[in-house]
Amino acid sequence: MVFRVTVNSAWRATRTLCLLVLVSLSVCICVCRAESPPQEEYSAMENIVTEKKAEESHRQDSADLLIFIMLLTLTILTIWLFKHRRFRFLHETGLAMFYGLLVGVVLRYGIHVPRDMGNTTLSCHVNSSPATLLVNVNGKFYEYTLKGEISANEVNDVQDNEMLRKVTFDPEVFFNILLPPIIFHAGYSLKRRHFFRNMGSILAYAFLGTVISCFVIGLLMYGCVMLMKQLGQLGGDFFFTDCLFFGAIVSATDPVTVLAIFNELQVDVDLYALLFGESVLNDAVAVVLSSSIVAYQPQGDNSHTFEGMAMLKSFGIFLGVFSGSFALGVATGVVTALVTKFTKLRDFQLLETALFFLMSWSTFLLAEACGFTGVVAVLFCGITQAHYTFNNLSPESQDRTKQLFELLNFLAENFIFSYMGLTLFTFQNHIFNPMFIVGAFLAVFLGRAANIYPLSFLLNLGRRNKIRSNFQHMMMFAGLRGAMTFALAIRDTATYARQMMFTTTLFVVFFTVWICGGGTTQMLSCQRIRVGVDSDQDNSISIAEGSERRSTKQESAWLFRIWYNFDHNYLKPILTHSGPPLTATLPPCCGPLARFLTSPQAYENECQLKDDDSDLILTDGDINLTYGDITVSTDATGVHTSGGSAFAGAATSDDLDRELTYGDHELVMRGTRLVLPMDDSEPPFTDPHHRLRM
Numbered sequence: 001m002v003f004r005v006t007v008n009s010a011w012r013a014t015r016t017l018c019l020l021v022l023v024s025l026s027v028c029i030c031v032c033r034a035e036s037p038p039q040e041e042y043s044a045m046e047n048i049v050t051e052k053k054a055e056e057s058h059r060q061d062s063a064d065l066l067i068f069i070m071l072l073t074l075t076i077l078t079i080w081l082f083k084h085r086r087f088r089f090l091h092e093t094g095l096a097m098f099y100g101l102l103v104g105v106v107l108r109y110g111i112h113v114p115r116d117m118g119n120t121t122l123s124c125h126v127n128s129s130p131a132t133l134l135v136n137v138n139g140k141f142y143e144y145t146l147k148g149e150i151s152a153n154e155v156n157d158v159q160d161n162e163m164l165r166k167v168t169f170d171p172e173v174f175f176n177i178l179l180p181p182i183i184f185h186a187g188y189s190l191k192r193r194h195f196f197r198n199m200g201s202i203l204a205y206a207f208l209g210t211v212i213s214c215f216v217i218g219l220l221m222y223g224c225v226m227l228m229k230q231l232g233q234l235g236g237d238f239f240f241t242d243c244l245f246f247g248a249i250v251s252a253t254d255p256v257t258v259l260a261i262f263n264e265l266q267v268d269v270d271l272y273a274l275l276f277g278e279s280v281l282n283d284a285v286a287v288v289l290s291s292s293i294v295a296y297q298p299q300g301d302n303s304h305t306f307e308g309m310a311m312l313k314s315f316g317i318f319l320g321v322f323s324g325s326f327a328l329g330v331a332t333g334v335v336t337a338l339v340t341k342f343t344k345l346r347d348f349q350l351l352e353t354a355l356f357f358l359m360s361w362s363t364f365l366l367a368e369a370c371g372f373t374g375v376v377a378v379l380f381c382g383i384t385q386a387h388y389t390f391n392n393l394s395p396e397s398q399d400r401t402k403q404l405f406e407l408l409n410f411l412a413e414n415f416i417f418s419y420m421g422l423t424l425f426t427f428q429n430h431i432f433n434p435m436f437i438v439g440a441f442l443a444v445f446l447g448r449a450a451n452i453y454p455l456s457f458l459l460n461l462g463r464r465n466k467i468r469s470n471f472q473h474m475m476m477f478a479g480l481r482g483a484m485t486f487a488l489a490i491r492d493t494a495t496y497a498r499q500m501m502f503t504t505t506l507f508v509v510f511f512t513v514w515i516c517g518g519g520t521t522q523m524l525s526c527q528r529i530r531v532g533v534d535s536d537q538d539n540s541i542s543i544a545e546g547s548e549r550r551s552t553k554q555e556s557a558w559l560f561r562i563w564y565n566f567d568h569n570y571l572k573p574i575l576t577h578s579g580p581p582l583t584a585t586l587p588p589c590c591g592p593l594a595r596f597l598t599s600p601q602a603y604e605n606e607c608q609l610k611d612d613d614s615d616l617i618l619t620d621g622d623i624n625l626t627y628g629d630i631t632v633s634t635d636a637t638g639v640h641t642s643g644g645s646a647f648a649g650a651a652t653s654d655d656l657d658r659e660l661t662y663g664d665h666e667l668v669m670r671g672t673r674l675v676l677p678m679d680d681s682e683p684p685f686t687d688p689h690h691r692l693r694m
Contacts, residue, residue: 100421187382206281217247224439236496254482257517333384
């Protein structure tokens with residue numbers, strides 16, 4: 001009883017103390033409010049104004065994005081109309097640029113959304129422009145970010161059209177969001193058969209040709225700049241390194257218009273492969289080359305003088321960045337292939353597609369974060385994914401990934417071209433110099449000529465299948481500039497030289513896309529280049545042409561025989577479910593490792609060994625493989641047979657003649673004998689006698 005009374009007394013004391021604390025706090029709050037009612041009222045009003053501004057900004061951002069969505073929608077509908085009417089003069093990219101121009105004119109001269117701001121100019125002397133600025137206003141600190149430099153005569157006339165400012169995107173949006181799907185799709189959809197058949201020529205055009213074009217354009221533009229300086233037409237600094245940088249960015253070709261017409265008209269596959277392969281690789285070369293020029297740092301105060309060691313250092317940076325980006329892209333593709341092989345993600349197609357998408361996109365960001373070039377990394381990641389990972393995906397994921405990246409490529413590319421047209425009127429720091437623009441057109445033309453014609457002459461000295469003069473003229477004409485050139489130019493527009501380069505780049509892109517792209521059909525007719533050529537029919541041969549075609553196939557394959565041997569026997573079995581089991585290709589001492597790395601599907605598919613990658617240098621036709629005493633044969637129709645060793649020698653004389661006629665070639669490997677026809681694409685006839693009659 002005494003204990004209960006004590007507890008009740010303690011509880012009452014605690015409750016009384018709490019009430020006293022609450023009353024004290026209430027009194028303090030009331031006193032504070034009574035002492036400063038204006039300040040509190042001002043803060044409340046400021047919060048209301050801030051919320052209204054945030055809501056208005058949200059609406060404005062939605063309207064800006066709606067403009068681009070409507071542009072893409074209008075472009076798609078017009079593309080359908082052009083395809084329906086078979087109108088080939090203007091490609092979808094040129095159409096997107098045209099619509100972007102119209103919207104840019106409307107936004108610049110027809111719509112004015114004033115900014116709710118008051119310009120207050122305060123002078124403070126600093127040695128450099130800070131990226132972030134903290135401003136103290138009545139005891140409150142506000143953070144401001146650097147938008148860019150404006151000239152002295154524009155201080156009192158700051159851009160007050162909020163709409164134009166909102167539709168100007170951060171350049172990093174193009175590099176991190178829009179470029180990766182475009183570059184990855186180029187590697188993922190690569191037609192490897194014709195690409196690898198012309199690999200030597202493509203590498204020459206893409207690497208050596210891009211460097212030649214860069215220096216030719218840079219030297220010519222430096223002469224133009226010196227002439228402008230003498231005539232008093234130059235309003236700021238413009239150094240030789242700036243001219244080389246301009247040469248690097250305009251050396252990146254993007255013949256998307258020409259290639260689309262080539263594909264629609266079914267132009268010669270070798271011409272298509274040369275143009276497509278050059279455009280895919282030279283984008284990567286141009287990006288690394290431009291970054292190497294920016295990294296040029298001679299010793300001393302003048303950072304624009306010529307110095308041998310600095311040049312060698314830039315060359316080393318070029319090789320290091322390119323090789324590192326290449327290795328990173330291939331490594332990401334290999335990791336994805338191993339994950340999809342040794343897990344059962346193919347049972348969950350949505351997860352499989354999502355992982356493939358994220359691993360592919362992260363390659364670009366990983367390379368940029370590591371100091372490499374994301375364009376090179378994601379390009380070779382796409383090629384690796386198509387070569388290995390694609391074979392591990394389920395049929396549903398194979399279709400999904402192809403369609404997904406095709407869709408992203410279409411939307412991103414048309415978005416960029418629409419934005420190109422828009423920026424001609426919305427960009428606030430254009431510098432139009434007619435003399436520089438005319439000089440740039442002349443330099444771009446001569447740089448392209450110095451790339452194509454001398455290299456074609458040298459390549460023809462070692463090629464049996466010559467690059468004909470009409471092909472060279474077509475490649476010269478098809479050197480369009482596009483998304484990559486624009487993205488490199490808009491990435492840095494802080495200085496006078498970069499602003500002039502950006503404005504000139506827009507004119508170069510407009511001219512090449514509209515004039516050169518629009519005249520592709522007429523140029524094909526003028527050069528008498530065959531159209532309507534089916535790749536299978538073009539590569540099929542008769543008995544009379546057997547000897548010549550056989551030598552041509554041997555020429556096209558010799559660079560890749562060693563690679564194909566290693567890839568087919570080791571890399572494909574390790575990274576995919578296809579190819580011969582490693583237990584049949586590795587030495588007996590590696591038996592445990594071979595059994596661990598070989599998937600059960602490889603044993604199940606042992607009798608279905610049609611190699612999808614034989615199209616790199618070989619045909620998709622008949623394949624005969626012998627493992628010890630077991631022979632597995634697949635013909636062009638996909639019929640598989642197996643038997644003992646006697647089966648290998650049971651070929652009739654007609655079969656032997658057919659093999660000799662079609663230039664079949666035998667590759668001898670460790671534990672494996674492959675008899676593979678060297679022709680690219682044989683007609684899918686099951687009757688060999690019928691094929692001989694063809």
